Amino acid sequence: MDKSNHNLMFTNTLGYTKQSLILFLLIILAVFSAIVASTNGSFEVSVVNLIRGSATDLQSLVIMQIRLPRVILSALVGASLGLSGAALQGLFRNPLADPGLIGVSAGAALGAAIVIIISPAFLIDSSIGPFLLPLAGISGAAGVIFFLYLLTKGFGHQGVTYMLLVGIAVNAIAGVAIGILTYISSDAELRTLTFWTMGSFGGVTWNLLTPAIVVILGAMLYMAPAYRALDLIQLGEVEAYRLGVDVKGLKYRVIMSAAAAVGASVALSGMIGFVGLVVPHVARMLGGVSHRYLLPASATLGAALMISADMLARMVVQPAELPIGLITSAIGSPFFLWLIFRMKQNVY
Amino acid sequence: MSIKSEAVDVSINHVKLLQQLSVELLPGEVVALVGPNGAGKSTLLRVLAGDITPTRGNVFYERQNIANLCILQRAHYRSVMSQSQPMIYDYSVRDIVSMGWLHGDNEVHENTLELALQKTIKKCNIDHLGNRRFNTLSGGEQKRVHFARALLQLWLPDSSSKHRYLLLDEPLANLDMTHEISMLGVIKQCAEEGIGVLIVLHDLNLAAKFADKIVLCDQGKVVSQGTPEQVFDSEVLTSVYGVTITLSQNPLTISYY
Numbered sequence: 001m002d003k004s005n006h007n008l009m010f011t012n013t014l015g016y017t018k019q020s021l022i023l024f025l026l027i028i029l030a031v032f033s034a035i036v037a038s039t040n041g042s043f044e045v046s047v048v049n050l051i052r053g054s055a056t057d058l059q060s061l062v063i064m065q066i067r068l069p070r071v072i073l074s075a076l077v078g079a080s081l082g083l084s085g086a087a088l089q090g091l092f093r094n095p096l097a098d099p100g101l102i103g104v105s106a107g108a109a110l111g112a113a114i115v116i117i118i119s120p121a122f123l124i125d126s127s128i129g130p131f132l133l134p135l136a137g138i139s140g141a142a143g144v145i146f147f148l149y150l151l152t153k154g155f156g157h158q159g160v161t162y163m164l165l166v167g168i169a170v171n172a173i174a175g176v177a178i179g180i181l182t183y184i185s186s187d188a189e190l191r192t193l194t195f196w197t198m199g200s201f202g203g204v205t206w207n208l209l210t211p212a213i214v215v216i217l218g219a220m221l222y223m224a225p226a227y228r229a230l231d232l233i234q235l236g237e238v239e240a241y242r243l244g245v246d247v248k249g250l251k252y253r254v255i256m257s258a259a260a261a262v263g264a265s266v267a268l269s270g271m272i273g274f275v276g277l278v279v280p281h282v283a284r285m286l287g288g289v290s291h292r293y294l295l296p297a298s299a300t301l302g303a304a305l306m307i308s309a310d311m312l313a314r315m316v317v318q319p320a321e322l323p324i325g326l327i328t329s330a331i332g333s334p335f336f337l338w339l340i341f342r343m344k345q346n347v348y
Numbered sequence: 349m350s351i352k353s354e355a356v357d358v359s360i361n362h363v364k365l366l367q368q369l370s371v372e373l374l375p376g377e378v379v380a381l382v383g384p385n386g387a388g389k390s391t392l393l394r395v396l397a398g399d400i401t402p403t404r405g406n407v408f409y410e411r412q413n414i415a416n417l418c419i420l421q422r423a424h425y426r427s428v429m430s431q432s433q434p435m436i437y438d439y440s441v442r443d444i445v446s447m448g449w450l451h452g453d454n455e456v457h458e459n460t461l462e463l464a465l466q467k468t469i470k471k472c473n474i475d476h477l478g479n480r481r482f483n484t485l486s487g488g489e490q491k492r493v494h495f496a497r498a499l500l501q502l503w504l505p506d507s508s509s510k511h512r513y514l515l516l517d518e519p520l521a522n523l524d525m526t527h528e529i530s531m532l533g534v535i536k537q538c539a540e541e542g543i544g545v546l547i548v549l550h551d552l553n554l555a556a557k558f559a560d561k562i563v564l565c566d567q568g569k570v571v572s573q574g575t576p577e578q579v580f581d582s583e584v585l586t587s588v589y590g591v592t593i594t595l596s597q598n599p600l601t602i603s604y605y
Contacts, residue, residue: 094436243450
């Protein structure tokens with residue numbers, strides 16, 4: 001008896017320590033990739049010069065006005081997709097839930113596309129201009145999530161297949177709507193739209209970035225306290241209620257913050273697929289399934305991954321760029337297939 | 349001091365599931381809820397747990413109407429174990445049991461949690477499962493882990509004089525005879541420590557052996573309640589269950605149960 005008790009206590013301490021260590025390493029990885037990404041690219045800027053303060057004006061300009069906003073945006077988008085993916089997979093008790101697969105990203109893209117094509121010029125030039133795209137993205141994302149909520153009777157356990165089929169339908173509907181918008185768009189609008197459906201972090205300015213930082217960080221902070229309830233809901237909604245979880249409140253919190261974070265991300269960077277699906281699974285494999293670890297780990301890993309992927313997108317075909325969504329989908333879709341094969345074993 | 353329902357009606361889609369049901373569960377007693385399928389046993393348990401709001405009538409925890417208690421307050425009074433859903437992700441047994449802990453996870457509480465966890469796991473005879481992944485356990489083992497979680501939810505500091513209640517919906521399903529007896533032993537022990545236990549049972553023999561009080565239900569109503577000797581009358585049981593039931597005293601002094 002005593003021996004097994006001792007073992008139990010040991011794994012506990014070890015479990016927490018291991019998770020903290022992994023989290024720490026992930027943060028280092030994210031910071032490291034941020035530094036590398038802001039100093040590398042088609043325009044050389046040496047780190048040493050930058051630290052010594054002997055960088056030229058042009059170099060500082062490139063760093064401050066082009067690279068830094070871009071790195072921050074990719075970190076934010078990666079973090080919000082990773083975090084939302086982890087939280088949605090927990091809430092739906094469904095390992096395939098992903099903001100992209102269930103149509104939330106498409107909803108956000110549609111919202112933003114409507115603003116790009118239809119909104120009158122005075123709105124864009126006015127003071128709410130920078131907020132317009134993120135707001136449209138958030139409304140689109142929230143609309144889709146609300147629609148899903150209705151169709152699955154309060155996200156009840158209708159099964160993995162049902163949710164994914166609804167997601168396919170939503171994606172198709174949004175695709176049609178975006179197609180119509182594309183058809184009626186002008187040449188310049190068309191370019192913006194195409195860049196959107198593939199995703200890119202290029203061309204972001206502080207002006208656009210600042211509201212997005214506020215929205216995304218706010219949404220992530222709002223989501224964070226849900227970690228324990230997300231563990232408890234794994235027992236089922238009724239059981240979670242019996243353990244003192246306000247299930248309705250939890251759904252509201254997770255769904256609204258996921259919609260806000262993903263909506264704002266998609267509005268600024270377009271549709272970037274599979275990050276929300278893959279990142280939480282990798283985080284689970286690294287350190288376990290409890291959400292107290294999983295939520296911060298998915299956010300950090302998502303940020304690190306996205307910064308690196310964006311750097312790759314800039315570096316591979318210099319001086320041109322690959323669309324970032326292409327890279328993440330190229331990595332993510334085989335992974336998705338592999339997950340489906342693993343589903344037979346019923347262990348995630 | 350008790351958990352009780354007062355003249356509770358439950359109708360779903362105009363079908364009356366419970367009518368004028370009043371039951372009371374006192375601290376330290378084991379009450380067995382028996383009756384044929386569809387008698388409303390599980391519905392009554394869910395009403396007492398607060399899962400279902402009754403169409404008419406009220407439920408009280410320690411004289412407070414549960415309509416006035418928030419979800420978290422309710423969780424502190426009672427824990428519930430019923431048929432559970434499969435776990436999707438790969439939690440450890442330890443993770444699952446700790447889900448019953450209601451007292452926060454900051455540094456101060458970590459040691460208290462650790463002690464309470466050890467005690468509960470030992471009490472339920474699942475110490476050997478502590479390091480296992482929950483999804484690799486058999487159905488019976490999973491049941492015992494969920495039972496341990498329900499017990500941990502009722503944890504109180506030794507100094508506390510509050511009362512706690514345990515509601516169990518067919519806790520013995522999937523258990524072999526050894527574990528059936530051992531779980532009933534733990535349940536009995538909980539009652540001795542002052543927890544009020546309501547247990548939905550199919551096996552009348554077990555109910556007669558282990559319960560202090562029996563509530564016999566049929567068609568959403570209480571047919572009779574009282575001690576096993578008062579309730580188990582062969583004529584009443586025969587009419588409720590529709591099969592001939594005879595009662596006999598166990599001739600052996602040492603019985604299985």
